[in-house]
Amino acid sequence: MTEQPLPVAQPDTATSVFLTHRNLLFTVAYEMLGSAADAEDVVQETWLRWVDVDLETVRDQRAYLVRIITRQALLRLRTLGRRKESYVGPWLPEPLLTAPDVAEDAELAESVSMAMLLVLETLAPTERAVFVLREVFALGYEEIAEAVGKSAAAVRQIAHRAREHVAARRPRTTVSAADTRAAFDAFTRATETGDLQSLLDILAPDVVLLGDGGGIKQAIRRPISGSGKVARLLSTGLGRLAGAVSLRPAQVNGHPALVLWRDDEIDTVLAVGIAAGLVTGLYAVRNPEKLSHMARTTTLHR
Structure with missing residues (x-):
């Protein structure tokens, strides 16, 4: 009698949705934190919260996940700020070995460049979150407002202030x-x-x-x-x-x-x-x- 292979377990819905958006979540966290290790921790914390969510109540799963990771990253940003105060010597973002397709997306490549991440370091935590979510990931003001716990009107003002701040310090880039x-x-x-x-x-x-x-x-x-x-x-x-x-x-x-x-x-x-x-x-x-x-x-x- 031929032995039949065991069936392969299929991931449940929560796991499947999370895995679909995992790279996006890591990117959001990394741009907010400048640390891959901390971004990985925040992704894990997001997962632990996501598995407790009743998916029947979630209208937009991607937006909901981005909201969770933004809140967790903001909490981690404040911890990082205290850690950097005692850091020995200059602090630089954690470098990532990236695939060629990142370079092909000019806006994404600029947003994760060492120069831009250092500019983002000069923003207050909420300003950084709003700038990243609006300018890099093109989220609407209402979505961002839910993620950072502010009104949409306040988020518009924060976004305007953050854009001006970044524009004054934005690194020069080469188009070609x-x-x-x-x-x-x-x-x-x-x-x-x-x-x-x-x-x-x-x-x-x-x-x-x-x-x-x-x-x-x-x-x-x-x-x-x-x-x-x-x-x-x-x-x-x-x-x-x-x-x-x-x-x-x-x-x-x-x-x-x-x-x-x-x-x-x-x-x-x-x-x-x-x-x-x-x-x-x-x-x-x-x-x-x-x-x-x-x-x-x-x-x-x-």
Whole structure:
């Protein structure tokens, strides 16, 4: 008698709906928190609340889930604020290894770029939530009002204020993917050779280099500004590391980056901001507690 295979259990409705929207929920949480680890925790907290919901009472399941995760992320934001006050050295967002399709969605790629996440850090928690939900995910004011516990009129005012704040600080961007690729390739060659003039040629005059070691790894403690200072630091620093590390290109937060490997482990993620064919920002994450999500591709979704 031939043994029959056991039937495969089908997920219940709540699980199926949650899995359908999971990548969206993670993306919302990550944009609000700038931390993949905390975003994962908030997604888990959202799941625990979702399984207790009577789905018969839910008119719009996606909106309901976004409302739950927004509230949980706002609670976590306040905890993160206290944690950052005692953080050793500059704080940078946690880098994500992303698939090529993130870069193809220009608005999503900009919203998760290191530069934009740092701009979002300057917003108050509710302003950040409103900006992300309105500008990135195109939610209506009524939906956002339910998520943040404000009136729709108040949300409109918050959204206007947040847009003006971000617009004044929004990083410059390059529209052409070809220009971005050419500039990144030129920066990669200059970095690999350590040639000072080549670095000066590809760095914007007002380029800024930021580092995050979290008090665990050595990193620059204050921003380095200006093409001359940044080029000399890169040239001498990489010169000392020659032979000890390998440089590999990667797609990080929807943008090109260099990953420095040492002894088969990631040592540093150097995210690269590019505008008008020049490198405008460099974000060096060395804190090993922030590098775990570089081991696998993270799917982001709007």
